[in-house]
Amino acid sequence: xxxxxxxxxxxxxxxxxxxxxxxxxxxxxxxxxxxxxxxxxxxxxxxxxxxxxxxxxxxxxxxxxxxxxxxxxxxxxxxxxxxxxxxxxxxxxxxxxxxxxxxxxxxxxxxxxxxxxxxxxxxxxxxxxxxxxxxxxxxxxxxxxxxxxxxxxxxxxxxxxxxxxxxxxxxxxxxxxxxxxxxxxxxxxxxxxxxxxxxxxxxxxxxxxxxxxxxxxxxxxxxxxxxxxxxxxxxxxxxxxxxxxxxxxxxxxxxxxxxxxxxxxxxxxxxxxxxxxxxxxxxxxxxxxxxxxxxxxxxxxxxxxxxxxxxxxxxxxxxxxxxxxxxxxxxxxxxxxxxxxxxxxxxxxxxxxxxxxxxxxxxxxxxxxxxxxxxxxxxxxxxxxxxxxxxxxxxxxxxxxxxxxxxxxxxxxxxxxxxxxxxxxxxxxxxxxxxxxxxxxxxxxxxxxxxxxxxxxxxxxxxxxxxxxxxxxxxxxxxxxxxxxxxxxxxxxxxxxxxxxxxxxxxxxxxxxxxxxxxxxxxxxxxxxxx
Numbered sequence: 353x354x355x356x357x358x359x360x361x362x363x364x365x366x367x368x369x370x371x372x373x374x375x376x377x378x379x380x381x382x383x384x385x386x387x388x389x390x391x392x393x394x395x396x397x398x399x400x401x402x403x404x405x406x407x408x409x410x411x412x413x414x415x416x417x418x419x420x421x422x423x424x425x426x427x428x429x430x431x432x433x434x435x436x437x438x439x440x441x442x443x444x445x446x447x448x449x450x451x452x453x454x455x456x457x458x459x460x461x462x463x464x465x466x467x468x469x470x471x472x473x474x475x476x477x478x479x480x481x482x483x484x485x486x487x488x489x490x491x492x493x494x495x496x497x498x499x500x501x502x503x504x505x506x507x508x509x510x511x512x513x514x515x516x517x518x519x520x521x522x523x524x525x526x527x528x529x530x531x532x533x534x535x536x537x538x539x540x541x542x543x544x545x546x547x548x549x550x551x552x553x554x555x556x557x558x559x560x561x562x563x564x565x566x567x568x569x570x571x572x573x574x575x576x577x578x579x580x581x582x583x584x585x586x587x588x589x590x591x592x593x594x595x596x597x598x599x600x601x602x603x604x605x606x607x608x609x610x611x612x613x614x615x616x617x618x619x620x621x622x623x624x625x626x627x628x629x630x631x632x633x634x635x636x637x638x639x640x641x642x643x644x645x646x647x648x649x650x651x652x653x654x655x656x657x658x659x660x661x662x663x664x665x666x667x668x669x670x671x672x673x674x675x676x677x678x679x680x681x682x683x684x685x686x687x688x689x690x691x692x693x694x695x696x697x698x699x700x701x702x703x704x705x706x707x708x709x710x711x712x713x714x715x716x717x718x719x720x721x722x723x724x725x726x727x728x729x730x731x732x733x734x735x736x737x738x739x740x741x742x743x744x745x746x747x748x749x750x751x752x753x754x755x756x757x758x759x760x761x762x763x764x765x766x767x768x769x770x771x772x773x774x775x776x777x778x779x780x781x782x783x784x785x786x787x788x789x790x791x792x793x794x795x796x797x798x799x800x801x802x803x804x805x806x807x808x809x810x811x812x813x814x815x816x817x818x819x820x821x822x823x824x825x826x827x828x829x830x831x832x833x834x835x836x837x838x839x840x841x842x843x844x845x846x847x848x849x850x851x852x853x854x855x856x857x858x859x860x861x862x863x864x865x866x867x868x869x870x871x872x873x874x875x876x877x878x879x880x881x882x883x
Contacts, residue, residue, distance in 0.1 A: 416848050419880045421784035424452030424502065426720065428729045428771045431691045432457050432470060432742035435486035435494040437753040437761070442494075444759065445772060447501030450780050453624075454498060455506045455600055455728065459483050459491055460587065461524040463515045468748055469739040470691070474602065475515040475570065477522030478536055479587040484523060484742075484750055495595040504597035506624065511584045511615070512603040513570035514542075531571055541580050543572045559636045563608055575611040585618045598624030601646070605629045605637055613645050626685045626726075630698055643683045650684040650725060651698070652677055657688060658704040661715050666817050667797035670805075673724035681790075686725035688715045694730070695738040706732055706768045710872040713775050714815055717839070717874045720779035721805070721813040723790045727783065729776060732768040743767060775874060778838035785880035786811040793829050804867075806830070811878035816869040823868035830859045835877035843881040850883050 428451050430438055438454060446454060461482050463475035473484065481488035495505045514537065519529045531539040545565040548554035551572075553565045566572045575581055588599065604612060604627035616625060625646025629639045639648045656675070660666050673681055689712075692698030694705040704712045719727050733742050743751040743766040753761045753769075763769035770776060786807035794806040801817035809829050816822040834856040836843045841854030857877050859865045869875045 413848060416845050416850060418843060418845060418850070419785075421450060421781065421787070421880055423787050424450055424784055425787045426451055426727050426729060426780045426783050427453040427455060427506065428731055429455040429687075429690065430731050430771075432473070432733065432750065433485065433731075433753060434750050435490040438485075439494040439497040440754050441761065442498035442501050442503045444761075445777075446498070446503045449771075449777050450784050451503055451729075451771070453504035453506050453597065455508060456494075457483070457485055458508045458510050458602070459485065459591070460510070461522040461526055463517055463520055464523055465517070465520075467739070468741045468744065470741050471739065472741075474510050475517070476510050476513075477515060477520075477528050478524060478526050478533060479583070479590070480524045480526070481590075482524035492594045499595055499597075504624070505595070506598040506600055506626075507591055507596050508602055509588060509591075509599040510602045511573070511575075511587070512606050513567065513572050515571060516566075516569040536583065537573070537580070541574060541577065543574045545572075556632055556635045556637075562635075562637055563606055567603065567606055572606070575607060575615070581611070581615050581618075584615055588615070588619055588623075592620055592623060596623070598626075600649075601625065601627040603628060604642055604648075609641050609645060612642070616645065628698075639679055643679065647683055647685050647726060648679060649690070650679050650686050651693070653684065653686040653725065654688050654690075654693070654703050657715050657718065658702060661704060661711055661718075661817065662702075664801040664817055666718070666801055666803050666815065667799055669718065669722070669803065670792070670795055670797070672722065678724075681724045684725035685728055686719060687728045687730060688712065688719055689730050690728075691730070691732070694732065695735070697738065706730075706770050711817075712770075713773060714817060714872065714874060716770070716776050717779050717813070717876070718815060720776070720783045721786075721807075721811075721815075721876065723786070723792065723807065729771045729780075731771045733766055734768060775839045778840075778842060779876060781880055782811050782813070782838055782876050782878045785878045794827055796826060807878075809879070811876065812865070813874065813876040814867055814869050815874045816871060819871045821868060821870055823866075825864050825866050828859060828863050828865055830863060830865070830877065830879075832859050832861050832863070834858055834883040836881040836883070837875045837877060838881050839874045839876050843883070852881070852883055856883060 428446065438456060458473045459481050460476050461478040461480045463472045463477060465472040481491050498505055514533060515528065521527050526534060531542055543564040545551050547561045547565055551566050552569060553561055553567055556562055573580055601612060627642050627646055627648050629642050629648050630651050631639055642648050660668055689703045689705045693703050704715045706712055716729065745751050753767050755762060761769065763772055789808040789810045791808065792805050793808050797803040802822050804814040804826050806812040806828050809831060812828040812830055836852035837854055837857055841852055843850055844853055857865055857867055867875050
């Protein structure tokens with residue numbers, strides 16, 4: 353038994369030894385098969401198959417927008433337009449076209465005369481804001497909507513006088529007589545000059561007569577009285593509280609400058625002021641008496657412009673801004689025509705008007721190209737006589753420029769809308785973009801009726817007043833590039849790039865441009881209309 357047990361023990365030991373050897377050899381083989389594997393092992397998260405790279409995202413290009421001018425520098429007079437129409441025009445056209453301000457007709461209650469002539473607006477009855485153009489709420493809304501698109505409102509302020517009628521009823525229903533305006537003015541609030549028959553101005557050689565006697569029987573307010581001035585201050589302050597940005601002072605020539613200055617000094621803020629002062633040969637009252645108060649309407653500018661364009665001698669306009677006969681540029685409001693002189697009133701007659709067609713167009717193009725004064729574009733209606741009021745409906749109310757629900761105005765038939773004429777609208781941008789360069793460069797003329805000039809590196813214009821085509825290579829100071837002729841078309845955004853709506857004008861590396869201009873047309877290019 354002992355021998356058997358010893359044999360079994362020995363056999364079991366050998367078996368265990370064999371198993372251990374097999375396991376050891378198996379371990380060595382496994383180790384040999386994985387030799388070096390430990391140098392490349394990475395975390396399990398890194399060993400998962402990687403997804404295919406995502407395609408690179410396509411960058412969304414920045415939207416292209418039209419260039420912004422350095423300043424807005426041109427106003428327009430929407431003569432006799434209603435307040436709702438002006439609000440729409442600010443939004444639809446004036447703002448986008450770059451106009452800085454709109455002059456509106458007098459907003460106060462006015463005389464209602466037989467046939468409703470235009471001049472009834474210039475005969476106040478009270479300072480209620482109820483007129484042919486609309487009521488107070490409509491006026492306030494118009495001012496707010498225009499301001500929202502960058503267009504200021506300038507009010508035509510009639511503060512020299514009241515009505516010239518012996519009696520009547522105003523547009524808000526106020527009954528009045530010549531020197532009695534209920535709750536506002538009475539007989540002693542007016543000048544009664546005693547210098548001429550019926551207290552009317554007999555001639556313009558006496559400054560006191562011009563300023564204290566009656567203009568065409570209009571009851572002349574005595575602005576030397578503090579309580580009278582206070583009522584005028586109240587009226588103008590009320591308009592400013594509604595957002596009005598400035599005033600045209602009607603008939604300023606018929607008021608003492610110090611009285612106007614006193615009134616304006618009592619207004620809140622700093623409204624823009626320009627004044628109607630029509631100078632006459634040999635008259636004692638001159639425009640420069642009023643320039644310390646504000647700008648002055650320079651009637652001589654439009655008269656000279658009209659004269660040389662009618663004669664065909666536009667080459668003489670090169671030094672127009674330096675003329676001793678005109679106000680300094682910084683003090684002048686300039687215009688080709690206005691509501692008075694296009695009817696032969698207000699030292700008028702002979703000025704270019706919309707009835708002159710292409711000739712008028714060229715005159716306005718020059719005004720907006722030449723660096724002199726603060727330009728005002730006229731927007732008229734057609735008329736057959738000098739008293740005729742605006743287009744009217746059967747009930748006598750003003751025929752709207754915008755028909756109800758329509759986005760486009762009813763222009764060019766009754767309402768003339770010169771401010772929308774292509775060459776004029778295009779030159780508003782020219783004036784805005786060239787405004788930093790208040791000088792003339794690269795002047796050329798043929799000695800008579802063809803001219804061209806630049807505004808440094810900001811713009812260049814060619815005006816052909818002749819009956820033959822003008823075609824030549826002009827030297828400019830413009831940077832090389834492709835420019836729109838803003839007389840014929842405009843710069844627009846098309847497929848997210850800037851593009852001209854008409855063939856471009858090329859300025860080469862030397863600043864030269866080949867330009868052809870048809871008879872009685874113009875061409876203009878500026879830095880704000882470049883592809």
